[in-house]
Amino acid sequence: xxxxxxxxxxxxxxxxxxxxxxxxxxxxxxxxxxxxxxxxxxxxxxxxxxxxxxxxxxxxxxxxxxxxxxxxxxxxxxxxxxxxxxxxxxxxxxxxxxxxx
Amino acid sequence: xxxxxxxxxxxxxxxxxxxxxxxxxxxxxxxxxxxxxxxxxxxxxxxxxxxxxxxxxxxxxxxxxxxxxxxxxxxxxxxxxxxxxxxxxxxxxxxxxxxxx
Numbered sequence: 001x002x003x004x005x006x007x008x009x010x011x012x013x014x015x016x017x018x019x020x021x022x023x024x025x026x027x028x029x030x031x032x033x034x035x036x037x038x039x040x041x042x043x044x045x046x047x048x049x050x051x052x053x054x055x056x057x058x059x060x061x062x063x064x065x066x067x068x069x070x071x072x073x074x075x076x077x078x079x080x081x082x083x084x085x086x087x088x089x090x091x092x093x094x095x096x097x098x099x100x101x
Numbered sequence: 102x103x104x105x106x107x108x109x110x111x112x113x114x115x116x117x118x119x120x121x122x123x124x125x126x127x128x129x130x131x132x133x134x135x136x137x138x139x140x141x142x143x144x145x146x147x148x149x150x151x152x153x154x155x156x157x158x159x160x161x162x163x164x165x166x167x168x169x170x171x172x173x174x175x176x177x178x179x180x181x182x183x184x185x186x187x188x189x190x191x192x193x194x195x196x197x198x199x200x201x202x
Contacts, residue, residue, distance in 0.1 A: 003142060019195060022195075022196070023195070023196055026196040026197070027196075030197070037138075037140075038196070039138075039156075039194060039196065039197070040194075040195045040196040041104060041192040041193060041194050041195060042192060042193040042195055043192060043193075044191060044192065044193050050195075051192070053154065055140075090145060091142040091143060091144060091145065091152070092142060092143040092144075092145050093140060093141075093142050094120060094123075094124070094141045094142060094143055094151075095123070095124055095127040095128075095139070095140065095141040096127070096131070096140070
């Protein structure tokens with residue numbers, strides 16, 4: 001299991017572009033084998049702040065995501081729109097127990 | 102749509118009890134009509150820290166959760182085990198677009 005929250009702070013002028021590019025990444029990422037979650041969420045108190053809540057069945061599946069063309073296009077497209085570099089924070093998923101499923 | 106991350110800091114001696122009680126809450130909560138997510142996740146750098154990642158199709162469904170007996174039992178059971186009061190932080194879910202589904 002791999003669970004990462006990617007914290008993103010977007011420059012205010014690029015919010016709409018960021019959402020559009022990230023929706024495309026979401027749509028492709030949820031088709032990947034081993035993807036369990038790819039939620040894109042926004043802080044309602046500061047709409048420039050987003051979290052990508054990404055879960056994969058294994059570290060290998062999470063690594064494979066970073067080799068996909070949709071990830072690479074997203075990464076390179078959104079990089080100049082960021083207020084500061086995005087930060088990935090790892091968590092351990094206790095429930096649901098996807099290993100049991 | 103309603104999305105809340107509930108941040109929980111458990112006293113170190115009660116970690117196992119907290120996980121057990123929260124698993125029961127999870128198993129019941131995912132059966133609720135309108136529940137979309139009820140992930141229980143742990144900070145691997147500080148195992149006393151947890152997040153409940155709870156999404157419901159509407160504010161009404163999220164409120165109904167707080168009226169269930171499993172929620173009330175969980176709330177009262179875990180309260181004395183907390184290092185400090187738990188904190189709910191609201192987010193806006195952009196993707197998936199559950200309203201469209």
